[in-house]
Amino acid sequence: TTKMILDCDTGVDDAMAIMYAALHPDIELLGVTTVWGNVHVPLATRNTLRVLDIVGRGDVPVAQGAAGPLLGGPAEFAYEVHGDDGQGGAGDDEPVRAAEPRSAVQQIIDTVRAHPGEVWLVPVGPLTNIAAALAVDPELPELVAGVSLMGGAALAPGNMSPVAEANVWHDAEAAAAVFRAPWRIIMAGLDVTMRALITPEHRDRLAASGEAGRYMARILQHYGDFYRDVAFGTWCCAMHDAIAVAAAVGALDVRSAPTVRVHVDTTGGPGHGQTLADLRGRYRGYPEQEGAHCTVLLEIGDGIVDEVVDLIAAAA
Numbered sequence: 001t002t003k004m005i006l007d008c009d010t011g012v013d014d015a016m017a018i019m020y021a022a023l024h025p026d027i028e029l030l031g032v033t034t035v036w037g038n039v040h041v042p043l044a045t046r047n048t049l050r051v052l053d054i055v056g057r058g059d060v061p062v063a064q065g066a067a068g069p070l071l072g073g074p075a076e077f078a079y080e081v082h083g084d085d086g087q088g089g090a091g092d093d094e095p096v097r098a099a100e101p102r103s104a105v106q107q108i109i110d111t112v113r114a115h116p117g118e119v120w121l122v123p124v125g126p127l128t129n130i131a132a133a134l135a136v137d138p139e140l141p142e143l144v145a146g147v148s149l150m151g152g153a154a155l156a157p158g159n160m161s162p163v164a165e166a167n168v169w170h171d172a173e174a175a176a177a178v179f180r181a182p183w184r185i186i187m188a189g190l191d192v193t194m195r196a197l198i199t200p201e202h203r204d205r206l207a208a209s210g211e212a213g214r215y216m217a218r219i220l221q222h223y224g225d226f227y228r229d230v231a232f233g234t235w236c237c238a239m240h241d242a243i244a245v246a247a248a249v250g251a252l253d254v255r256s257a258p259t260v261r262v263h264v265d266t267t268g269g270p271g272h273g274q275t276l277a278d279l280r281g282r283y284r285g286y287p288e289q290e291g292a293h294c295t296v297l298l299e300i301g302d303g304i305v306d307e308v309v310d311l312i313a314a315a316a
C-alpha cells in the first residue's frame with residue numbers, strides 16, 4: 001500500500017481526488033490537509049470533512065492550513081469555477097466533525113516523521129502548506145517517499161495566464177521552494193490533466209450510483225458548465241487533481257516520463273508562475289540535468305478517468 005497525505009483546496013476536482021484516495025484499496029490515507037486556493041481555507045476544510053463523511057472516512061485526520069500565500073500578499077480565489085460553496089453550489093449537509101487542532105504543517109511533519117521514507121505528499125492546491133512545512137523541517141525531503149503534485153504546465157498553455165497554471169500561479173514563491181527542494185517530484189500538470197476529461201457519460205454513471213457518486217455528479221454540473229463555456233464548447237471537465245493521486249499510487253506509467261529540472265518563474269512579470277521544465281536533457285544528457293529530480297508527466301493513457309469514476313461509482 002501507498003501511505004499518503006493529500007493537501008487540497010477543496011473545490012470540485014479536489015473532492016473527486018479525496019474520494020479516489022479515500023476509497024482506493026491500495027492507498028493508506030494518513031491525513032488530509034487543507035489550503036486556501038479555489039476557496040477560502042475554512043470552506044476548503046468544511047468541504048473536505050463533508051466529502052470524507054460521504055465516503056465513510058470520518059477516521060481520516062483533517063488539519064487546516066494556510067489562508068493565503070507564503071509571503072503574504074493578496075489571495076485570489078476561484079469561486080466562478082467551483083461555485084459559491086466550492087462544491088458547484090450543490091454542497092449539502094454540514095460535516096459531522098471539526099478539523100483537528102493541529103495545523104496542517106504539524107500534521108505533515110508528524111506523519112512523515114512517524115513513517116520515514118514511506119509517505120507520499122500529494123498537494124493539489126497552492127503549495128503554501130508544503131513550502132511552510134519545508135521551512136519548519138528542512139529534513140522533509142530525505143524523509144518522504146516523494147511529492148506527487150497537480151500543478152504547472154511544461155508544454156501546455158496555462159490556465160491563469162498564457163503560461164501559468166493556477167496552483168503554481170497562486171503562490172509561485174511557495175511552488176519555487178517546493179520545486180527547488182531535493183525530493184522526488186512527480187509533476188502532474190496541465191499537459192496531462194487537461195486531457196483527463198470527465199464527460200456527460202461519466203457524470204451519468206456517477207448519478208446512477210450510490211451516495212458518493214450521486215454527490216459527485218451533482219457537484220460536477222456547474223464545474224462542467226464552466227469548462228463548456230471557457231474551454232470545450234460542450235459539457236465536459238478536467239479531472240485534474242485525481243491524476244496526482246493516481247501517479248503516486250502507481251496507477252499511471254510514470255517511468256516513461258522524463259525526469260528533468262523545473263524552475264518556477266517568480267519575477268512578477270508576464271511569465272510569473274510559469275514552470276520552466278528543461279526538457280532538453282531528455283534527448284542529449286544536458287549537464288544542466290545534473291541532480292534533476294522532477295518527473296514531468298507528458299502522456300497518460302485513456303483509462304484513468306474511467307478508473308476513478310468506477311471506484312467512486314462502486315462506493316455505497
Ligand code: BDR
Nearest residue numbers: 013014124166167240241
Ligand atoms: C488546479 O486549479 C484548481 O482549480 C483545481 O482544483 C486544480 O487543482 C488546476 O489548475
Ligand code: CA
Nearest residue numbers: 009014124125
Ligand atoms: Ca485543487
